[in-house]
Amino acid sequence: MTEQKATNVHWHDGDISRDDRARLLGQKGATLWFTGLSGSGKSTVAVALEARLFERGHLSYRLDGDNIRFGINKNLGFSAEDRTENIRRIGEIAKLFVDANVIALSSFISPYRADRDQVRALHDASDMPFIEVFVDCALEEAEKRDPKGLYKKARAGEIKNFTGIDDPYEAPEKPEIHLRTDQMTLEQEVDVIIDYLEQHGLLGA
Amino acid sequence: MTEQKATNVHWHDGDISRDDRARLLGQKGATLWFTGLSGSGKSTVAVALEARLFERGHLSYRLDGDNIRFGINKNLGFSAEDRTENIRRIGEIAKLFVDANVIALSSFISPYRADRDQVRALHDASDMPFIEVFVDCALEEAEKRDPKGLYKKARAGEIKNFTGIDDPYEAPEKPEIHLRTDQMTLEQEVDVIIDYLEQHGLLGA
Numbered sequence: 001m002t003e004q005k006a007t008n009v010h011w012h013d014g015d016i017s018r019d020d021r022a023r024l025l026g027q028k029g030a031t032l033w034f035t036g037l038s039g040s041g042k043s044t045v046a047v048a049l050e051a052r053l054f055e056r057g058h059l060s061y062r063l064d065g066d067n068i069r070f071g072i073n074k075n076l077g078f079s080a081e082d083r084t085e086n087i088r089r090i091g092e093i094a095k096l097f098v099d100a101n102v103i104a105l106s107s108f109i110s111p112y113r114a115d116r117d118q119v120r121a122l123h124d125a126s127d128m129p130f131i132e133v134f135v136d137c138a139l140e141e142a143e144k145r146d147p148k149g150l151y152k153k154a155r156a157g158e159i160k161n162f163t164g165i166d167d168p169y170e171a172p173e174k175p176e177i178h179l180r181t182d183q184m185t186l187e188q189e190v191d192v193i194i195d196y197l198e199q200h201g202l203l204g205a
Numbered sequence: 206m207t208e209q210k211a212t213n214v215h216w217h218d219g220d221i222s223r224d225d226r227a228r229l230l231g232q233k234g235a236t237l238w239f240t241g242l243s244g245s246g247k248s249t250v251a252v253a254l255e256a257r258l259f260e261r262g263h264l265s266y267r268l269d270g271d272n273i274r275f276g277i278n279k280n281l282g283f284s285a286e287d288r289t290e291n292i293r294r295i296g297e298i299a300k301l302f303v304d305a306n307v308i309a310l311s312s313f314i315s316p317y318r319a320d321r322d323q324v325r326a327l328h329d330a331s332d333m334p335f336i337e338v339f340v341d342c343a344l345e346e347a348e349k350r351d352p353k354g355l356y357k358k359a360r361a362g363e364i365k366n367f368t369g370i371d372d373p374y375e376a377p378e379k380p381e382i383h384l385r386t387d388q389m390t391l392e393q394e395v396d397v398i399i400d401y402l403e404q405h406g407l408l409g410a
Contacts (some may be wrong), residue, residue, distance in 0.1 A: 072297035
């Protein structure tokens, strides 16, 4: 865990509580943490889920490489240390959204189990739902899709430390949700997630 | 501005737009950036505003020393460099909330004009409302209040680089909202802010 450097800070709750905000929105905040290989379908399912939730009147917000890597984490590269800090910050931001009772959809390869487990621990410590969604797709299939042409570059040695090629992907051992995107339709994937959220009382206040 | 280190990232919009989310929530996202001396009343007015917005069915979320310094910025101290990075990260997080159409209430001393102006520029670049709220209170009054006993410690030399004592506070030159907390009631302060939000069409979709 990251060391607490700042002193002269103390925690207090505001007058409006997380429960108050849940009643206002008619939903409970939760982090859905999509993890999987590049090209496995993380963003695709996150976008489809966002749309389905919206149709039902629920507010979700996607955190992804686009709005994070160009924003708060633009001063991080791809060293092991920076990758860990990248995931830590995303986990902390997701927690803020959960506290606001927005459904946070985090969509990053996040290949290391230890990094994901740290984010889970951060949520557990604040009694916030953390739902690990393993977006599972065979490497061959992900490489065949190669939507951004990154596997090709990695195979050509133009990108180093690429997950699945010359850097490991550590699959979740006990994800809350396991999607086999090479065997399921997108609609089925979204159905599975919606069912999970309903069964856990997250789509009501 | 911070250098972009990460490559292999590109920006795309999701299917659900910021406007869609605004219609869902019946409000537009905006950052209210409260700045002022320690003890000037930043958190007090932010908490009161949050409650007033809530009563009217609006979702806001407070970013403050408590949930930021204990969370995403726990690896930052109080050096000049760390203070700047602290404010930069908060600005980026506020932007994410604005994009989600939540009203972000940022409550930090944020003593340096350049840091605040950078956050303003980040918002401007994404066409997001940035409302600087100068929580103005005479140093003598703030020091008399001293709710956390910090001025006493700073005067005793137990805290170094304390804003207003041995570190400067650079007052906003053209804040969108100027609150004289030593001359206004809390209710008046909240009224002024609500009026501003209404006049700028932010409390409707």
